[in-house]
Structures are given as structure tokens and as C-alpha cells.
Amino acid sequence: MTTLPVNEKLPADVTLSPDELLREAMALDTTWRDKPGVWGWLSAVDHKTTAKRYIITAFLMFIAGGIEAALMRLQLARPENNLIGPDRYNQLFTTHGTTMMFLFAVPIMTAMGLYFVPLMIGARSIAFPRLNAFGFWNYFVGVVFLYVSLFANTGPDTGWFAYVPLSGPAYSPGHRVDVWAQVVTFTEIAALCGAVNIIATVFKMRAPGMSLNRIPLFVWAQLVVAFMIVFAMPAVATGSTLMLATDRAVNMHWFNPAEGGDALLWQHIFWFFGHPEVYIIFLPAVGMVTPIIETFCRRQVFGYTAIVMANITTAFFAFGLWVHHMFATPIPELGQSLFTAASMVIAIPTGLQIFCWIATMWAGRPRLTVPMLFVLGFLFTFINGGITGVMLASVAFDKQAHDTFFVVAHLHYVLIGGGLMPLFGAFYYWFPKITGRLLKESWGKLHFWLFLIGTNVTFFPMHVLGLNGMPRRIYTYLAPTGWGPLNLLATAGALTIALSVLIFVVNAAKSWFGGELAKENPWEAAGLEWATASPPPPYNFIHTPLVRSRHPLWEPTVELPVVVGLRSDRREILVTTTFDARPDSRHNSPDGSIWPLYTALSMGLVFIGSIFSPYFVLGGLGVSLVGLLGWAWQSTQPSGVERVALPDGPIVERV
């Protein structure tokens, strides 16, 4: 380890007394707590409050997407079933995909970062709490818009990827595709606000001593993903808002071949976002796996540097394989070979991480708690999905399996195995941190086994169905195809998954309000998020911890070293240097504000209104301007005497 970047300037034998801590905690609580009442609730900017709203909304979206999936499975359970007609079925599979990708998976993975990154790096808040709240409200507008549209029979119906020309004005009149394009816009804004927040927070707000080589691996994963979001999300925003929506609303010709436009351009733009999207979901999950393995195997992870490098390499490669979604289009042969190679190569960094985890478990003493079971379930399921991914990277195979249920099987193995299983593990692991209570282990084990069995019973038969020629996105099939029995089996599996999720929901609800109380560090874990109360107070830490290693709470010291001197009469946070995390300045973090909500709603007016008339855009921008002015006015309130570090000059005090 490197030398301690912070000098220990204060006497070595003094610890803070309980009275001192209590006084400080009370002062901080008054300063940091969001205001009570409805207005206070709507104005809240605490990163944990915003993240909890994200997590709960996104989980509700998971349930909604799951219900849609269950309805589709019931329709496909037997040949020529007539439970759901083709039009409704189209809306269901489109809304299922859109919900799961845009409104569940990405938001919940980002939200876990927005909750835990500041806690894991010893910060009092996030870099831009108001921007964070603005991002959430944007997302929320998107959620409400999609589901109101679905119930009004205006749900999008051209697939979660909205391929042109089907989604263009000629083949999809009406507003169904417009709904999709704008829902995507809302979620992109939210994801970008979250990503900028995570990057600034990780770079500038780490606890003193937490140099880059001591950042927890979950935080590394979130940082890498934030960069991926910054480069991936603008692609889909460009495609959906600046191209598809303008083709539909003001007769542009981006995708109209008759006027020189190009349908394949959409596929390039969409998959340039769409493939990294998979890793935007997968990498945070990978970040959750490491602390769970470390904690329940009682040893430090094997290959910290290798895992960090694997994360970064995966992120780079993720941007270089989008064309493997387009092998069925006329792509030059050289391009096919390149993207086949890239698609196979990305398995290497992922494999490397898996070996690091296996080595950690091998050398440790695994305890099979529920989070650990989900990690094992992740390894089993994800590796299966990864192997079919390598198969699909081959052009010859891909062309046979393209648009069949084999691909459905593959992507669900990858996303459920690689995203959802670690996420469920993380819920069990961090539930006590968020709520102060433990989830019931016995119910958790039942949840795990039913979920694991359900997933495999649902999706394994789909490989066979796909190889037997069953195409994706069909609402029914004829009995002589012979697809009936395996489809019935898959439906039984889907209902098993539904039952397992129901068990989790009941467990979470019962435990949140009456479960066993958790100790501050119930798993005896190493991360800083466990160095404060559970649930954490609004200010996260009474004093900022000082970090000396990658596992601060496993340090063999009697005391926890802390840095003092941040004011408690205003929301002051510590800013540190980017590489070594040396204390650099104190920053006054903003308090609650209604303007993020107002501005998000007015932006909603702009985007939703744009579907109906360009004049809504002008009017909406005017209303948004009021919001931005109000926001800026509130941000420039007098803040008393400040110590100003003049560039190339001394520190001066000014009002």
C-alpha cells in the first residue's frame, strides 16, 4: 500500500466522547434533514431519499414488466390460444422490453450507485443532489407516461428497439411509437444526470486516503458504468429524439430511403447504445458480487487490480460489438469478422473476473447465506448465457438462430443471471443498511431456489424451441409445429418465477415494518457503508472517515480514524483531490428545493407536447425557463463568509 496521504496532525490518544458525538449528530441532523410535510417531501434532495424512490419505482416497474411477461407466457402456453390478440401482444412485448431495459434495469442499477457510492466512499452526500432529484422526476414522468399510454391502448408496439421503417411515419401512424421515443428521452436524461453525479462524486468526494487503488470494487464498477452511460445514452437520445421523433413529427427523412435516408442508420445508432446497455446493467451487478463474496468468504478478493482492469476493458470492448446485432443485414464480410472477433474477445475480461471470484471462494470459507446463494446462482446462470453468447458471435450460427427463441433464451440467461441474481443478492445484503432490519433468511432461501429453478425451467426450453425454428415476437403458433409442450413448460417456469418474486415482496414488506433489527454491521463487512448507523442518518457520517486500506473496517485497530472540521450549521461536504484523495476544500451542498420537480414537469410538457404540436415545445420551453431561473435564484442565495482559494493566489475571506 502507498503511504498515508493525510498527515496525522492531531494527538494520537484522543477519541471523541459519546457526548461530543451526540451534540455533533444533533446539529448535523437539523442541518441535513429534508423538511417535513408534503412540500418537504416533494423538495427532498437527500441522495438516499432520491435513490430509494428510484429503487421502489424501478422495482414496481419490474413487477409490471413481469406481469406483461406472464401474460405473454400464458398466451403462448398452448397452440392457437386466444387469450391475447396480436395487437395487444405487440404492445405487451414492446412494453415488457422497454420497461425491463429502460425503466427497471438501468435505473435500479444506477439507483444502487446513487444510494451506496457516497456511503462507500465516506461522503456526506452526492455531488449534485438537486440534479439527482431532477433526474428522478424525469424518470418518474417517463414511467407514468408509458403506463397511462398503455392503458389508453396507445402503448408502443414496434419492439423495444423500434426498428425503422416499421416505426417510421409510413408504417406506424398514430402516437404509439411517439410514446416510446419520448419515454426513452426521459430515461436518458435521468441516466445522464445520474452518471455525471457519480463521476463527480467518485472523482472529488472520496474520503481522505481513499486513493484510486483503494476504491471499493462496487464503486469502480459504478464509475466505469457512468462513463459508459455518458457515451452510450447520447446515441439512443440522438436516434429517438433528434431523428425518429423528428421524422415522425416534422417530416424529416433520416430513415426514409426515398429521400436519401437510411434504415440501417437507425440500427447502427440504436445498437451503438443497445449493446453497451447490456454491460451498463451487468457491470454494476458484477460490482455487487465482489463485496458479497468478500464478506461471506471472510477474505479479501483475489485480483483487485485484475478486476478493475477487466471492468475497464469490458467497457471499451462493449462499444466495439454493436454490429453483432446486425449480422442479418448486408454488413461487409470484413466487418462481420471484426465484430465476431470482438464479441468473442469480450468473454476474456469477464472470464477473468469469474476466475478471481472462484479463487477468492476457494481460499476463503464460504457461508451459504442468501446473498451468497444468489452469487452462486449468478455464476451458474450467467456462464450458461455467456456460452450461448459466444455461440451467437459466430455469423454462421447467428444467421440460423437470428430472431428465434434461442436469442430470447440467451438474453434472459445473461440479464437474469448477470443482472437480476446479483441484484437480489445485493437486496438481501444491503437491506439492513437501508432499513435497519434483516430480511428473513428462510424465506430468502425459498425465494432463491424457486427463482433459480423457475429461471431455468422458463428459459432453457427456449433454446430448443429456437433451434426448432420458433420465431420471436409471434402471438401464437399452430399445433403441428410441435412447440406446444416446451412452451407449456416455459409457462410453468414463468409462474414459478412469479411465485418466487411474490415471496420476496412479502418478505421485504414484512421485514421492513417488523423484521429483526439489524446491528450496524450485521455481516461484519469491510466497507465504509457499514461505518455508520443503519439506516444511515441524513448526513451519512458524523465525521468523515480516514481510509488506510481497501478494507477500512477490517483494519486491526481499536479506533476508526476520522477527519474533523466540517461545519455542522450548513450542509458542508469535503472535496478531495482526484487521484490521491487529499483534503482540498469544503463545499456547501444545496438544501431541498422544489425546482427540480417543477423543471422536470415542465420538461415533460416539452417532450410529451412535442408529439402533438411543435408549439408545445415553445410553450414548454417558456415554462421550463421559469424553472431554471427559480433554480438559479435559489442557488445564489447569500451564504455568509467564505474562504476563497484564488487561483494562483492566497486564501481570502469574503462575504
Added chain:
Amino acid sequence: MKPLRPVDDVSALPTVTFGPRSLMWWGTLGFMTIEGWTTALLVGSYLYLRQNYEAWPPLRTPYPSLLIPSINLLLLLVSVVPSAMVAKAAKRLDEPAVKRWLLVMCAATIPTLVLRWWELWALNTRWDTTAYGSAAWTIVGFHTSLLLLDILDTIGLTLFFFIKKMPVKAFSDATDNSFYWYFTVGVWIPVYLIVYVGPRIF
């Protein structure tokens, strides 16, 4: 929980910083990256569509005019000077100079937005005629939104400096506003070259 042992006191650290030491600078850089990348994606798509045409601009579509766009490019480049002066004054916490240069910056930047209207028509095609027109209008239109955003920010900042007592951190915000303006101007140079000059070359 383990007892807490204080090892360092940060109360003497500054509370207002400039540039990369300030959080807002990082936020600004983040959004600049997003917007710059979006522009790059649009330009890439514009060049992708070029493959579909024998001639660029398409037959019977005149070249974009160069007069207004070139004047506006010059104005944008000149406007960087008052913008830099605002930043310089802000770094000295010199409020009168900041106010003065903010007014000059408004005077220099607002005309670029006015000229942008004619600049759009200088493309000499409509957005709904061909894919070429759609791409050119979208790129210039997207940049116009960046222009509008920063000019509104500059006007707001100027207004606030004149009508209310601004906290000292507003000086740091003023330097970030200039930082964003450099970006807005800088990103326009390749866009101007590709969209207005480019069709004459490729």
C-alpha cells in the same frame, strides 16, 4: 461502532474554489462531454448518409451560403474575448469588472443567436426536402440549443449580478459559464467546416 479518533482538521480549507478544484467545473465538463459527443454522433450520421448520394448536396440543391455563417463564426470567435475577460475578473473577485464584462459578453453573444436564424436558412434547403437537409438542419439546430442555453445562462448571470447581492461562489460559477462558452464556440468550428464548407469538398 469503533470509537472515532480525530486525526486531521479540515476547518482551514477554502470553501470556494475555481476550475478543476470545484465540483461545478466537473459537472460542466460532464455535460460538455455529453453534448460534444451528441454533436459527433450527428456529424457521423450526416457523413453516413453521404454514401447514399451521388452528389452532395443532392442534385438541384444549392451549396450552403457562406457569407452569414462565416460572419457568425467570426463573431463567435470574437465573443471568446469578453468571455475570457469575465473569467479573468471573476478569478480576482473583481465585481465591477465582472459586471462590465458580462454586459460586453451579452452584447457579443446575443447577436450570434440572431444571426443563427439566417444561418439556418443559409443551408439553402429545408429539413423536409431530403435526408441531406434533415441532417444539416438537425446538426445546426442542435448546436443552436447549446447556444441558446449558454446565452440564457449568461443573461441570467448578468441580471442576477446587477439586481441582487451574489454569494462569492457566483464568481466561480461565472468562470464555469465562460468555460462552457469556449466549448460552445469550439464545437461549432468543425460543424461549420463540415456542414457549410464540406459540401464544396466532398
